[in-house]
């Protein structure tokens with residue numbers, strides 16, 4: 001006990017005497033973002049014998065590994081049109097059939113080109129066992145909000161020439177130039193590790209949570225080639241994405257990078273940015289990358305334990321110079337500040353610990369009080385305008401929140417807000433925030449019609465599981481239209497034989513995947529026809545008239561049900 005006490009004092013003395021001022025790295029400039037575009041020169045690179053990377057065609061790369069008499073595709077790009085362009089080039093290199101597709105994870109820029117690569121040879125599609133669930137979540141219950149926030153973050157509401165690059169790729173092709181998704185779900189899944197051989201190629205898939213929970217990396221032991229998916233690329237990693245995401249577990253991410261390091265790859269072939277060769281170089285870069293992530297994770301927790309809230313931590317967090325100056329940790333996609341907030345909410349949830357934020361006054365009330373404090377709306381507007389003139393764009397933007405909460409349609413306040421967003425965007429080198437500001441400014445223009453980049457197509461809904469569609473129904477119930485309703489229906493799908501019992505009970509929709517006696521209305525349809533109605537691609541009345549949807553029992557109950565659920 002006594003010894004450990006002295007040891008403690010000694011450590012304390014040493015640590016006090018050794019404290020040094022830490023140098024941090026310079027933040028990037030918009031000019032450097034423009035230079036970063038050279039990362040995405042459009043070409044197909046032969047990384048190693050029989051391994052090809054298509055880069056610059058889409059947000060994400062697609063890779064082909066040549067086997068003895070068939071080939072493997074790793075990631076498929078994000079649309080049918082892009083995939084066709086890449087597939088044609090791969091075909092000219094090696095015309096053998098494609099016998100396997102591997103998804104590194106569920107994100108659309110990696111999976112929505114799959115139908116093109118699969119069309120001739122119907123290959124197995126390998127992925128982690130949770131990938132299908134995450135695909136369905138984005139295509140289903142979260143589609144409206146993820147679509148809207150993604151289109152702002154990637155700048156898809158802006159003309160293409162206004163998007164310098166997206167940090168991890170030249171541009172997001174999904175929702176651009178009328179390109180369309182070609183979704184296929186995985187057919188071969190695994191939990192931790194999967195080893196197989198195709199056409200003489202030995203493949204090991206490792207589950208590697210990081211940028212997503214379903215992330216995997218591909219290891220070709222004979223070729224010493226490693227495909228890290230989105231757990232490694234040439235920019236600070238997106239430890240949180242502002243389009244919205246489940247918690248990205250930084251400790252798991254570091255662990256996944258360590259698994260890669262100790263395999264000692266000689267080729268590192270990421271799904272974004274260019275390939276890297278050389279065991280030493282790869283080891284050095286993976287170490288820098290994992291240290292960058294661990295530094296942010298550990299230091300956020302240290303500050304959390306001192307009682308600091310997310311705002312204070314976001315302000316204090318930094319990368320030391322030896323990490324932040326690495327070209328692989330420049331802030332061209334993720335951001336240490338957002339990452340720290342992600343760590344805070346991942347471990348502690350939304351509450352920052354300050355009692356005043358437990359039950360804050362509603363925003364509209366806060367806005368009214370601020371206007372009163374300023375001595376009236378006109379005075380507050382003047383303060384906001386002065387802040388803008390002094391180039392305090394962020395503060396001016398925050399003041400426009402209050403101004404518009406009081407007068408939502410005021411043209412002067414709207415114009416000032418647009419100017420703030422444009423100024424912030426133009427000075428910003430992180431593409432995600434840059435395009436989020438610039439797109440938000442564009443969307444304030446009343447003549448602009450937003451585009452829905454994940455709008456459902458008949459092609460996509462054909463593949464979309466009916467079970468996932470049922471989940472989407474639940475989150476579209478409108479309480480105001482159903483609080484006094486109590487309706488039981490049966491959906492009977494004539495092609496698959498699946499049956500679902502639905503109970504709309506005072507604002508809540510319970511769905512069971514079996515028949516419960518007592519329904520007042522039975523609906524018979526093919527899955528595809530019902531999916532088209534539920535996504536708004538076809539109308540219910542017309543489907544009833546044409547007979548693609550047949551009804552037994554109370555039609556009034558069916559119409560009452562549909563009027564309670566936004567389609």
Ligand SMILES: [Zn+2]
Pocket residue numbers: 060107109110230271272
């Ligand atoms: Zn990606």
